[in-house]
Amino acid sequence: MTAFEEVNVFFDQAADRLELDDGIREMLRMPWRELQVSVPVRMDNGRIEVFAGYRIQHNGARGPYKGGTRFHPNAGQEEVRALAALMTWKTALVDIPFGGAKGGVACDPRSMSEGELNRMTRRYVTNIEHILGVNRDIPAPDVGTNPQTMAWMMDAYSLIHGYTPGIVTGKPVEFGGSLGREASTGRGAVYVLSEAARDLGIAVEGATAAIHGFGNAGSWTALLLEEMGAKVIAVSDTRGGIFNESGIDAKGAVQHKKETGSVVGLAGTDPVTNEELLELNCDVLIPAAIDGVIDRDNAPRVRTRLVLEVANHGLTPEADQALNDRGIPILPDILVNAGGVVASYFEWTQNLYQHKWEESRVNKELHKIMTRAYRDVREVIDRDGITYREAAFSIGVGRVAHISNLRGFL
Secondary structure, three states: OOOHHHHHHHHHHHHHHHHOOHHHHHHOOOEEEEEEEEEEOOOOOOOOEEEEEEEEEEEEEOOOEEEEEEOOOOOHHHHHHHHHHHHHHHHOOOOOOOOEEEEEEEEOOHHHHHHHHHHHHHHHHHHHHHHOOOEEEEEEOOOOOHHHHHHHHHHHHHHHOOHHHHHHHOOHHHOOOOOOOOOOHHHHHHHHHHHHHHHHHOOOOOOEEEEEOOOHHHHHHHHHHHHHEEEEEEEOOOOOEEOOOOOOOOHHHHHHHHHOOOOOOOOOOOEEOOHOOOOOOEEEEEEEOOOOOOOOOOOOOEEEEEEOOOOOOOOOHHHHHHHHOOOOOEEEEHHHOHOOOOHHHHHHHHHHHOOOOHHHHHHHHHHHHHHHHHHHHHHHHHOOOOHHHHHHHHHHHHHHHHHHHOOOOO
16 A cells, blocks of 8 residues: 555544445545646756655645645655545644645755755745645745745745745744744654643653654654653664663764764664564554554564554554554544644744744643643543544544534535
C-alpha cells in the first residue's frame, strides 16, 4: 500500500464506526486540490536542476488549510497526500480552526548549499503562491525545513503580496515567529504522555525511553523527558544511534549534534543502529523521524510498554494491529505531535493581530488544548472500548463530517 492508502485504512475504520454513507466518505477521503509544480534551480556549479514540488490541500471544511513543507527525497505525491490527510484529522482532533494540507519538494537538502536551498524555496513559493493566503493556506516547517526556510518563504510571498507575516508559521522569533513554537511539538508530546502514563499506571519519572529520530521534535522530546526525570537510553539520527542503559545526557547529545552533525560518537555511549533502537527493551518507544519505521516485519520484535508516535505515520497499519494484539498501547501521531500545529495556530493569531505572547502563555494554552484533546480521546476509549488511534480518528473524522454538513456540502 502507498502511504496515503495506509492512512486511509485508519480513516475507513473511523468512517465505519461513524456509519458515514458512501458519498461523504469519498468526499472526506480524497484531497480537495492537488498542485504539482516544477522547481528549477540554478545550482552553485552553474547547471540547472529541476525538482518536483507539491502542495496538496486535503480538506478545508473547518478553516484555512494548514500543514508543513517537507524537503526530502521521498517527498512525492503519495507521501504528501498522506501527510495532508493526517493534518485534516489532527486539526479537528485538537479543535483548532484549520483544515489539512501539506507541501514538499523531492530533494536532498543535506547535499545542497544554503544559497541553493534559498533559491529553491523562493521558486517553490513563486509557483504555488496563488493557492496560499493567510485565510486560505498557511505552510509551516516539516522534515528538512526550519525557521530559516520559513523566513525565505514569507519573504518570497511578501515580495508579491506585500508584508504578510501570517502566511507561514514556524518563523524565527525576530521575524514574526512565536516564542515556544520551536519546542511545541516535543512539549505537546510529553503533555500527552504525562496524561496517558497516569491512566496506564506508568511512572514517567524513572521510565526508560528510546527515541528514533533526533531532529527538532525528537531532541525536544528528549530534553523535556529528561526534565521530568525519565531516562533516555537511546537516540538516533540518519547516521546512526547511541545507547547507554544508564541514560544519555540529552543536552550533551544536542550539543554534540550541533558540533558534528550527528549524535553518533557522543562520549560515554555505545553505538546502536536505527533498526536496533526500535527493538530495545524500554518503557516508552518514540518514533520521531520519518514514516513507516515500525512495520509488519519488526513489530513482533518491539519490546516496550508504550509507543509515543511523535513522527507522522510512524507505524504502518499492520504494525499498529500487531502491537495492539500484544496489548501495547500506541499514542497516535494525530494526537501526540499536534503541539506543533497548535503553536502554529498561536503564531498565526499573533501575526494577524501584530501582538506577541509571552512564552509562558504559549505553554499554558498549549497544555490546555493538548490535555483537553487527550481527555476527549480517553472518554471515547472508556465509552467504546477501542484503541487510542481508533478514538482519535473517530473524533477527528466525526468533527469534519459534522462541519461539512453544517456548511451545506452534503
